Every structure is written in C-alpha cells, then in structure tokens.
Amino acid sequence: MKRIDCYLDFISPYAYLAFERLPVALEGLSYEVTYRPVLFAAMLARHGQLGPAEIEGKRDWTYRQVLWLAHELGIPMRMPARHPFNPLALLRLAWACARVGTPNRYQCETIFRHVWTTGADAEDAGRLATLTAQLAPVHDPAADTVKQRLRAETDAAVAADVFGVPTFAVDGRLFWGLDALPMLRAHLTQDKALDALWDAPASVAQGVRR
Numbered sequence: 511m512k513r514i515d516c517y518l519d520f521i522s523p524y525a526y527l528a529f530e531r532l533p534v535a536l537e538g539l540s541y542e543v544t545y546r547p548v549l550f551a552a553m554l555a556r557h558g559q560l561g562p563a564e565i566e567g568k569r570d571w572t573y574r575q576v577l578w579l580a581h582e583l584g585i586p587m588r589m590p591a592r593h594p595f596n597p598l599a600l601l602r603l604a605w606a607c608a609r610v611g612t613p614n615r616y617q618c619e620t621i622f623r624h625v626w627t628t629g630a631d632a633e634d635a636g637r638l639a640t641l642t643a644q645l646a647p648v649h650d651p652a653a654d655t656v657k658q659r660l661r662a663e664t665d666a667a668v669a670a671d672v673f674g675v676p677t678f679a680v681d682g683r684l685f686w687g688l689d690a691l692p693m694l695r696a697h698l699t700q701d702k703a704l705d706a707l708w709d710a711p712a713s714v715a716q717g718v719r720r
Contacts, residue, residue, distance in 0.1 A: 519550035606647035
C-alpha cells in the first residue's frame with residue numbers, strides 16, 4: 511500500500527477540488543492518505559510571490575475557472591463571501607481535532623465544505639463557533655502546542671520543497687495541483703511513461719533570471 515502525504519490549505523479552491531476529486535482519481539488503487547494542513551502564505555513568502563487571488567485579473571480568472579471546474583466535475587461549490595481570508599483559525603482547528611497524528615478526512619472535509627459550499631464568510635465568528643462545536647476538537651485551537659504544530663508542519667513542508675497547495679507527496683515525488691491527479695495515479699500504477707520523463711527538468715538549463 512502506498513502512503514501519500516496531502517499538503518493542503520483551506521484557503522485554496524484548488525485544494526478543495528482536489529480533495530473532493532482524490533477518491534475518484536485513485537479509484538481501485540491501494541493507498542493511504544495523511545492530510546497535512548499547512549499555511550500556503552508561508553510558501554508564497556518564501557518565494558516572494560503573491561497568491562492568485564491577490565493579483566488583479568488573475569483573481570477574476572481563478573474564480574471563474576474553479577467554478578467551471580466544479581461544474582464539470584460535479585462538485586458542489588459556492589465562493590465564500592470574502593476571499594482571500596485569513597485561514598489560521600481553520601488550520602489550527604484542523605490540528606486541534608487530531609486525536610493521534612494528523613487530522614482525518616472527515617475533519618478536513620468538514621472544514622473545506624464550511625468554506626467552499628455555503629457562500630458565507632469563512633471567518634464569521636458565529637460560524638466558526640458552530641464549526642468548532644460540530645468537530646469537537648480534543649485540543650484548544652488557540653493553544654500554543656497547536657500553533658506550534660501548524661508552524662512545524664508548514665516549516666517541514668517548505669523544507670521538503672513543497673511550494674503550493676494541494677501537493678501530494680509519495681516516494682520522494684511531489685505532485686502539485688488538481689491537474690496533477692492523473693500523474694499521481696500514473697505513479698501509483700508504475701506507468702513507465704511517467705518514469706521516462708520525470709528527470710527531464712534536469713536537462714533544461716536555467717535561462718533568464720528576474
């Protein structure tokens with residue numbers, strides 16, 4: 511059985527779509543997923559980048575595209591009332607729910623759907639209180655140990671060269687994005703075509719640097 515680390519941040523619509531699509535994309539295969547909520551903003555900061563929703567023009571396209579992809583894939587989706595938002599409370603809640611190890615799929619699913627299926631404000635205090643009561647975390651989301659766990663998981667992801675969400679890590683390979691799910695399946699089925707091209711980037715010299 512293959513073990514996959516799934517790095518996600520609830521702020522990302524692509525992470526939500528990939529999370530929902532994963533069981534279909536890997537249907538029939540033997541695998542186990544460990545869900546690792548991380549702070550996407552820390553990855554952007556490391557590389558001196560803005561998020562897609564912080565760039566004029568790209569923001570509008572991103573929202574149109576994800577809604578179209580949700581329509582095409584049959585995944586329920588409504589944009590939150592405000593985006594981007596600060597996801598720290600949701601990320602900490604996820605880690606506070608982890609009884610042993612990492613948050614489970616139900617916990618992550620519940621938080622994702624809180625953000626991406628209602629059209630409401632993901633940070634609304636009343637909604638956050640209701641979500642917290644529903645998930646009944648075993649730890650206090652505001653505890654220093656929970657904050658430190660999120661920070662440590664994010665730092666570990668950055669150290670492992672994870673640069674975006676969603677990212678699926680298996681056998682030392684990273685698969686980034688919703689559109690990488692077919693490549694992830696190809697890896698799990700030992701597709702020779704994927705193996706043949708995996709090291710191709712090493713043969714491309716670095717061109718212009720900005």
